[in-house]
Amino acid sequence: MVLKVGVIGTGMIGQDHIRRLTQVLSGVEITAVTDIALDRAQSAAPAGAEVFETPEALIASDKVDAIVICSWGPAHEEQLLTAIAHGKPVFCEKPMVTSEEAALRVMKAEVAFGRRLVQVGFMRRFDADYRRLKAVIDSGTLGAPLLYKSCHRNASVPEGLYTSEMPLNDTLVHDADISRWLLSDEVVGVEVRLPRRSSKGGELRDPHIVLLHCASGAIVDVEISVNIGYGYDIRGEVSCEAGIAALPNRPATVISDAHGYRQALPADWRERFIEAYDQEFREWIVAAGEGTATGPSAWDGYAATLVADAALRAVESGVLEPVTMIEKPALYTDGISLGQALREENA
Amino acid sequence: MVLKVGVIGTGMIGQDHIRRLTQVLSGVEITAVTDIALDRAQSAAPAGAEVFETPEALIASDKVDAIVICSWGPAHEEQLLTAIAHGKPVFCEKPMVTSEEAALRVMKAEVAFGRRLVQVGFMRRFDADYRRLKAVIDSGTLGAPLLYKSCHRNASVPEGLYTSEMPLNDTLVHDADISRWLLSDEVVGVEVRLPRRSSKGGELRDPHIVLLHCASGAIVDVEISVNIGYGYDIRGEVSCEAGIAALPNRPATVISDAHGYRQALPADWRERFIEAYDQEFREWIVAAGEGTATGPSAWDGYAATLVADAALRAVESGVLEPVTMIEKPALYTDGISLGQALREENA
Amino acid sequence: MVLKVGVIGTGMIGQDHIRRLTQVLSGVEITAVTDIALDRAQSAAPAGAEVFETPEALIASDKVDAIVICSWGPAHEEQLLTAIAHGKPVFCEKPMVTSEEAALRVMKAEVAFGRRLVQVGFMRRFDADYRRLKAVIDSGTLGAPLLYKSCHRNASVPEGLYTSEMPLNDTLVHDADISRWLLSDEVVGVEVRLPRRSSKGGELRDPHIVLLHCASGAIVDVEISVNIGYGYDIRGEVSCEAGIAALPNRPATVISDAHGYRQALPADWRERFIEAYDQEFREWIVAAGEGTATGPSAWDGYAATLVADAALRAVESGVLEPVTMIEKPALYTDGISLGQALREENA
Amino acid sequence: MVLKVGVIGTGMIGQDHIRRLTQVLSGVEITAVTDIALDRAQSAAPAGAEVFETPEALIASDKVDAIVICSWGPAHEEQLLTAIAHGKPVFCEKPMVTSEEAALRVMKAEVAFGRRLVQVGFMRRFDADYRRLKAVIDSGTLGAPLLYKSCHRNASVPEGLYTSEMPLNDTLVHDADISRWLLSDEVVGVEVRLPRRSSKGGELRDPHIVLLHCASGAIVDVEISVNIGYGYDIRGEVSCEAGIAALPNRPATVISDAHGYRQALPADWRERFIEAYDQEFREWIVAAGEGTATGPSAWDGYAATLVADAALRAVESGVLEPVTMIEKPALYTDGISLGQALREENA
Incomplete structure (x- = not known):
């Protein structure tokens, strides 16, 4: 059929x-x-x-x-x-x-x-690396997840077209969704901290640290950097009670030459997430x-909307903004x- | 259509x-x-x-x-x-x-x-890791390839059913084909050396070292181990005049626990080469x-047949067995x- | 002499x-x-x-x-x-x-x-890995440092003897000192967040997330986990404007066996920092x-004292505690x- | 005293x-x-x-x-x-x-x-990486060693001053000594194969493949490349009956930039083996x-002399040259x- x-x-x-x-x-x-x-x-x-x-x-x-x-x-x-x-x-x-x-x-x-x-x-849930990571967490062999570090680095964004709301509206939602799914948890509050601004983006707010407070007490610590230059680098590492589990490097030829031992990174999200x-x-x-x-x-779409809204409020307020779901x-x-x-x- | x-x-x-x-x-x-x-x-x-x-x-x-x-x-x-x-x-x-x-x-x-x-x-030619490796070699940035190390390790084979000809007839042909393709070369001679026998396979000849001499002078140095136990581990590394290029580890969750930092290996060829x-x-x-x-x-099928035949002769003779193609x-x-x-x- | x-x-x-x-x-x-x-x-x-x-x-x-x-x-x-x-x-x-x-x-x-x-x-300043990391930052090739992630994981602490002040009084001071040194910066404020508590330590507060706000605007994001079980795992990664630099794995035999590809971790700080x-x-x-x-x-000893004091206050207050130096x-x-x-x- | x-x-x-x-x-x-x-x-x-x-x-x-x-x-x-x-x-x-x-x-x-x-x-016996590797082999957990791959890559040698005997007289002796020590074995025969010649060294014979046949039947498969350009790269991997053990990468800052994820290599033997x-x-x-x-x-010095002599004979003869010790x-x-x-x- x-x-x-x-x-x-x-x-x-x-x-x-x-x-x-x-x-x-x-x-x-x-x-x-x-x-x-x-x-x-x-x-x-x-x-x-x-x-x-x-x-x-x-x-x-x-x-x-x-x-x-x-x-x-x-x-x-x-x-x-x-x-x-x-x-x-x-x-x-x-x-x-x-x-x-x-x-x-x-x-x-x-x-x-x-x-x-x-x-x-939310295509990350179908990525083989994230699925293996979730399988490790769900197996329980490492104990309860306490802390998840998510790292979302983008090579570059078009200056002028890309505004300071976009890292939270368009990028953070991926980290929030994959965190809720990996940890089988819900976000109940959001904090945003703004480190020293990168000079690569003019007046663009970049990078961001976002702390997602979860219902279980687990905290998701997100770095969003959108002008990192060197590639599209998605990282995730969960600290559990009895060990750590993390996304691997992407497979890429290991070259030894004048630049050392090295492996290329994906250029962008298309290359990284095509499968x-x-x-x-x-x-x-x-x-x-x-x-x-x-x-x-739709529940996950609803959660993403609430987290992005709370993150934008948190930039203004500087404090923990609650996320309250039905x-x-x-x-x-x-x-x-x-x-x-x-x-x-x-x- | x-x-x-x-x-x-x-x-x-x-x-x-x-x-x-x-x-x-x-x-x-x-x-x-x-x-x-x-x-x-x-x-x-x-x-x-x-x-x-x-x-x-x-x-x-x-x-x-x-x-x-x-x-x-x-x-x-x-x-x-x-x-x-x-x-x-x-x-x-x-x-x-x-x-x-x-x-x-x-x-x-x-x-x-x-x-x-x-x-x-010969499905390896369609594997993304091998294709990236070939792209590096063909780009010429590392100079001419001089030496290619191929490593073919299989977790286990069924005792009794698996005979001493099989590592050369069924396994070596993959290494020979991928080497010819990676190096854009032909095999002109084959030597086989038999290291200390593994006790895991009873009377089975295992492991093998096979040296494939290529038309360009490049040598392919193959390890075939069929009872290595720990997984299905396929490695390849080419030494060129100005650097080295190698297959990466397969993507697998990086776990830190009582066994150290670690990544699982594929269990078998199905898992390794499914894509x-x-x-x-x-x-x-x-x-x-x-x-x-x-x-x-069909030319590649012909070459594989000649290499396997020469390898079996080389086990008996102990010397370099020539491979002569039309x-x-x-x-x-x-x-x-x-x-x-x-x-x-x-x- | x-x-x-x-x-x-x-x-x-x-x-x-x-x-x-x-x-x-x-x-x-x-x-x-x-x-x-x-x-x-x-x-x-x-x-x-x-x-x-x-x-x-x-x-x-x-x-x-x-x-x-x-x-x-x-x-x-x-x-x-x-x-x-x-x-x-x-x-x-x-x-x-x-x-x-x-x-x-x-x-x-x-x-x-x-x-x-x-x-x-503060012996970390004499560690070869940290010195190489600082040399990369100081070379300026990666641009200004914006964010430093420090990870301080200890295999286990003695229950009862080890109190909830110790991760901040005895452990955080190392991360604070090495961050000030790596970034050539001073800490001007401290926040502490407490993720879901690990069940390994009874009533012990563990793990901690500590955010050190620096004079330049850079933020140091510290994870302190003192009962992680699997080893003594010290990590550090700095996000600069044009790239990332991080501490490497410690050298340890790469073993491939039934637990995958793996490398052992140091057991404790003595092994890690003996050189x-x-x-x-x-x-x-x-x-x-x-x-x-x-x-x-003595200036660095003074700074460490101020940071630890501010961190202990921040646990109580839940907000950013300023660090004011002469x-x-x-x-x-x-x-x-x-x-x-x-x-x-x-x- | x-x-x-x-x-x-x-x-x-x-x-x-x-x-x-x-x-x-x-x-x-x-x-x-x-x-x-x-x-x-x-x-x-x-x-x-x-x-x-x-x-x-x-x-x-x-x-x-x-x-x-x-x-x-x-x-x-x-x-x-x-x-x-x-x-x-x-x-x-x-x-x-x-x-x-x-x-x-x-x-x-x-x-x-x-x-x-x-x-x-023979200073390699005092290197921490080799000592850890030997400890793994000697522990017996991986079974008997069957095959040891040694890789000796030198950045460059002075053209004219460096002759074609030197890779066997001055370089191979290190691989031979460390192999005898790691495997607790003696060399009983030597073969040399010459892959396609690197254009980097003019008429210099480079690289070499050397097969050391050991008394136990184990084979040591050595690559010697003396003009590889990219650094001083010493590798060793032993295939045992139940797993593999290998030297790790040297500790070097992990940099992510336009050249990918990468780690520098030692420049020469002084840097690699100073400790x-x-x-x-x-x-x-x-x-x-x-x-x-x-x-x-002195016994080890004697063995090194015999192996180098046999290797030089093997270049001429093209066949296995026996090593006979008192x-x-x-x-x-x-x-x-x-x-x-x-x-x-x-x-």
């Missing part, structure tokens, strides 16, 4: 997902495409795909089993609610939505529908084929498997 | 390739299956695939665009010649054939046909869709691209 | 320094020993050394060119002041003194004397032979070399 | 040992110096040392307890025999002697004297103070401790 997918938004990331779904992955076919710029949709549409004039028409079409949302963030809420109204599985790029209220509305609709339909694009993006969609295709979603949920709907409870959810729906 | 594939041989490796072609890769469909044990073919056949009674019938069928050979080695020659006779692309697992004469007959048929049809399953197998077929699907083959050719047919010359070959065919 | 040294205090650390000065290092002789327990002094005294009844008598003796203080912390102030009064160089173990006021009195006496006489036992202790005294012997001191000064006396200014100081004295 | 040492030969290595014995180590004093160029001896002599006109006079002098030989290789035999005749411990730089016959004469004299007096300067040289003399001082020697013996005198048997030897002498 082949999953028929409609893609909303054919900018850079949308085009990359179209390539992935047509050239890399099996069990999937792109049957529909739309974009606010219809000519862009036209040129991005693979052979055999229909170009729709509106997201609503695309979502409603019989040609579409499941939807991939790559549109502008502020448009996501309406498109998600429409997909849920049609009971169609939907993959939504980050940010899921752009306000706490919007996130609550999406969750309310999904809970009312009674089954997970929304998967949010994670593939795997993310591989698992989505299976779940969507079963009429549901897997991996990062009670977790049963639909998003880890303990409830997809099978159970489907059984409850059928009961 | 979807490539219709027939699979000959549904043992362990055949079943794994069926899984890969149906569940992992896109652009391909298994339409036909056969095996000397028809009931095994029946149970391995994916939905929609026809079970053929003979390899000849499968190869000849209109349902089959291209063939994957996973049968017993001695059966390969006839199946390859039949596929070439039908002008159909064919992926053939190792060993391509089991004698020098058979290899010459396969190449003769393919050269007469005028276009590459045969791809041999290489996927990539090998990904590229084969594209080439076969264009009516030809890519990567390791003149390389133009079809297998690196300088001739697929495009050129097709143009010549059409001219 | 051989330096005649008197040792005050012959407990564990005193005995270790006696061993070092008699068996490892050249150019030095222990001529005098004292301890509050005279029998312990008697048994610790090397051949030819006189046992003195009081520190004052030892310091005053013609047999003593220079003094090593290994007594109890509260006794240090008086012994330091006596040594300064006699114009004799003195090596003093940590803590230099136990209050800000005492530190000010020691500095006042030394400044009045007009030449450095006091060297404080640093030797080097510390090697350089002290040279400086003391010239009638002065080198390396960590203006730095010219005697302790980096820009003034020993040669200059001696010239000024003689002028 | 201070050991009074006379130094014969004050060239580069002699001056370095004089520096070491006067400035670094304790328990030793240089009381006598000589050289064929007396003015060089004069300027190299430390304060208080007498310059002797001949080695014989120096050895015979009451001012000299023990001798360090740093003269030209061909002069060693006579100086060693003179020292043995006077019953004085002697440290002798490599090569111990320059012919098999000379080695036999030195051993004969020492055996007749009845106690070890000669220590040969080993210090430790070598530290242990010699203790042994010589007891009237004997420790570490590499029966090992009891004086050099590992099982006999110094204590036993002294007891036998006294009996």
Whole structure:
């Protein structure tokens, strides 16, 4: 059985997902495409795909089993609610939505529908290195996790276009999501500290130290540096009661030459996470084929929104900003498997 | 366009390739299956695939665009010649054939046909680590390669079932093929030295040191250890005139605990090379869709046969055993691209 | 010329320094020993050394060119002041003194004397790994340091005997001193955060995150874990504007076995810093032979006292506790070399 | 008690040992110096040392307890025999002697004297990395050693001055000695293979592969490259029946910059083995103070001579050249401790 997918938004990331779904992955076919710029949709549409004039028409079409949302963030809420109204599985790029209220509305609709339909694009959860790290933590052999150090270093950002909110709005959300997932925990407060400013970014606030206080008491200590120059360097190390576990270096030829023993780093997030993006969609295709979603949920999109908001407040206040979430709907409870959810729906 | 594939041989490796072609890769469909044990073919056949009674019938069928050979080695020659006779692309697992004469007959048929049809399953050439290593060598920044150390360590082999010829017949061929490819060189002589025997394998000859003398003068120094216990450990390091380049450790969580700082190793070749197998077929699907083959050719299968034969002679003689190849047919010359070959065919 | 040294205090650390000065290092002789327990002094005294009844008598003796203080912390102030009064160089173990006021009195006496006489036992500054790290930072090739991550992990501490003040009073001072030295900076404020408590230490506060805010704006982010079990693991990584520099793994045999690729860690601080202790005294012997001191000064002992005090306050307050130092006396200014100081004295 | 040492030969290595014995180590004093160029001896002599006109006079002098030989290789035999005749411990730089016959004469004299007096300067045995590696092998946890890979890479050698015999005469002897010691084995045969020649050294034979066949059956596979450019890179890895043990990277700051993650290498043997040289003399001082020697013996000097001779023959012959040693005198048997030897002498 082949999953028929409609893609909303054919900018850079949308085009990359179209390539992935047509050239890399099996069990999937792109049957529909739309974009606010219809000519862009036209040129991005693979052979055999229909170009729709509106997201609503695309979502409603019989040609579409499941939807991939790559549109502008502020448009996501309406498109998600429409997909849920049609009971169609939907993959939504980050940010899921752009306000706490919007996130609550999406969750309310999904809970009312009674089954997970929304998967949010936190691709790190599908990365083999992070999965092995989580397996070590979850095995319990190192005891409880107490402290997680996350390091997010970006080679460079375009001066002027990249603003001081972006490290918290666009970058921190990855560290926050992967921390919540690795530690099986929730963020209850956020502090931000600003070290000496790098001269590489002009007036840009960079680097940042962010402390995420978790419900268990564990603290996540995040370094965000966006103009580090030497490459795209993602690090993670968890201190547990009886030992430490950390992400490895990426595989790269070991060269011994006039610069010493050395290994190259990834140039950017595309190179670093290309397999994670593939795997993310591989698992989505299976779940969507079963009429549901897997991996990062609307709850996780909601949490990301709250953490980013709190971090921005914390820059202003200089103190710990609390993160207060609603009670977790049963639909998003880890303990409830997809099978159970489907059984409850059928009961 | 979807490539219709027939699979000959549904043992362990055949079943794994069926899984890969149906569940992992896109652009391909298994339409036909056969095996000397028809009931095994029946149970391995994916939905929609026809079970053929003979390899000849499968190869000849209109349902089959291209063939994957996973049968017993001695059966390969006839199946390859039949596929070439039908002008159909064919992926053939190792060993391509089991004698020098058979290899010459396969190449003769393919050269007469005028276009590459045969791809041999040396999957290491599709491994990202080896590809990066080759890119460093080929870039020339480290100067000419002088010495390549290849290390092939296997956790364990089944006592009794695994004989002393196997490290040379089944294992060395991988090191020989990847060395020829990395160094863009040919093997002209083989020496074997037998260090102190490991007590782990009873009477099994293990480990081996094999020296492959190359046409350029470069020497490949191979360690083969098949009962090393601790994991599947594949190493490669090339000494060039101005520096060294080596395969990296595999990515694995860095754990600090009572055993020190440590990283796990792959358990076996499946874990180590799973992505290489996927990539090998990904590229084969594209080439076969264009009516030809890519990567390791019948020439490479021929070379592997000669090296293994020379290595077995070298164990007996204790001296350098020469490897003498026929003149390389133009079809297998690196300088001739697929495009050129097709143009010549059409001219 | 051989330096005649008197040792005050012959407990564990005193005995270790006696061993070092008699068996490892050249150019030095222990001529005098004292301890509050005279029998312990008697048994610790090397051949030819006189046992003195009081520190004052030892310091005053013609047999003593220079003094090593290994007594109890509260006794240090008086012994330091006596040594300064006699114009004799003195090596003093940590803590230099136990209050800000005492530190000010020691500095006042030394400044009045007009030449450095006091060297404080921060041995990390003599460790080859830290020295290489500082050389990289000081070279300027990586740009200004913005963030330094220091990691101080201890295998285990004795339950009951080890109190919750000790990680800040005895451990943090090393991280603070090495950070000030590496970054050529001063600490102006201290914050402490307490992650989820490790169950290994009962009621012990462990681990700690300490943020040291520096005058330049750089932040030092310290992890202190004292019951990590797996070894003694000291890490340091500085994020600069154009790259990162970090302490390497300690050299240890790379073993590949059933636990993976692995390297052992030092068991404790003795193993980790044994060469640093030797080097510390090697350089002290040279400086003391010239009638002065080198390396960590009374100013550094003063800074350590202030940081530890601020950290203890920060645990209680939960907020940033300022560190306010007096203006730095010219005697302790980096820009003034020993040669200059001696010239000024003689002028 | 201070050991009074006379130094014969004050060239580069002699001056370095004089520096070491006067400035670094304790328990030793240089009381006598000589050289064929007396003015060089004069300027190299430390304060208080007498310059002797001949080695014989120096050895015979009451001012000299023990001798360090740093003269030209061909002069060693006579100086060693003179020292043995006077019953004085002697440290002798490599090569111990320059012919098999000379080695036999030195051993004969020492055996007749009845106690070890000669220590040969194979400093690698005192290197902490090699000692840890040997401890792992000797512990037996990895089973019997089967194969040892030794890698000896030198940054560059002076063209013209450095001849094609030197890699075997001056370099291989280190690999041979450390292999015999690590594996507790003897070399019984030598093969040499010459890979493609590096263009860096003109007509110089470089690199070499040398296979040392050991009495146990273990094989030592040595790479010698003397113009590798990028640094001084010494590697060693032993394959045992149940795992692998290898020398670690040298500690060097881990830098992440435009060249990747990287660590510098030592520039040359002085930097790499400086601590080993210090430790070598530290242990010699203790042994010589007891009237004997420790570490590499005349037997080891004899073995080195035989291996180098066999290697040079193997280059010419292209085949395995046997190494045949006399029966090992009891004086050099590992099982006999110094204590036993002294007891036998006294009996």
